[in-house]
Amino acid sequence: MSNRKVKIEGLADAVMEGLMEYNDLAADTVKKAVKDAGKTVRDEIRQNAPERTGRYAKSWRTKTTKESSQSLEITVYSPTRYMIAHLLEHGHAKRNGGRVAARVHIAPAEQNGIEELEIEIGRTLRNG
Numbered sequence: 001m002s003n004r005k006v007k008i009e010g011l012a013d014a015v016m017e018g019l020m021e022y023n024d025l026a027a028d029t030v031k032k033a034v035k036d037a038g039k040t041v042r043d044e045i046r047q048n049a050p051e052r053t054g055r056y057a058k059s060w061r062t063k064t065t066k067e068s069s070q071s072l073e074i075t076v077y078s079p080t081r082y083m084i085a086h087l088l089e090h091g092h093a094k095r096n097g098g099r100v101a102a103r104v105h106i107a108p109a110e111q112n113g114i115e116e117l118e119i120e121i122g123r124t125l126r127n128g
Contacts, residue, residue, distance in 0.1 A: 026125060031072040033120040038062045038074035041113035045076065048105040050088055056081045 006014040042062050049057035059078045066073040078085055091102035 027070050029124045030121055031067075033117055033124065034072045034074055036120065037113045037117040038076055040116055041076045041109045044109035044112060045106055048109065050103045050105070056084065056088075 004014075039062060042060050045060050046057045049060070051057060056078070059081045060076065061079060062074055062076050064072065065075045085106065087100075088103045089106050092100050094100060
């Protein structure tokens with residue numbers, strides 16, 4: 001926002017113009033932070049995923065689910081190995097009795113992504 005002289009009759013328009021500039025800046029900042037957080041979550045899941053062949057860890061992707069002028073929704077998913085994600089995350093029963101232990105790797109990455117997003121949005125909106 002620039003320092004400029006405004007007559008009292010144009011004050012409301014000048015304030016609205018400044019607020020619209022801030023709104024656009026904030027929306028762009030938040031969208032960038034959401035994209036970065038999505039990539040961080042994907043990378044952390046890949047890093048901490050159980051590794052037998054490595055195909056499960058490599059399968060994780062991010063995609064833009066919804067986008068408008070004011071919001072952005074990113075989905076982190078596994079398009080080819082989705083059917084085993086919940087089994088690995090929560091454990092499961094074996095065929096002949098007993099259980100396979102949970103290998104928690106999605107929930108911590110999600111929580112870290114949420115925290116990173118909150119910190120980044122707060123930092124950029126405070127500092128401009």
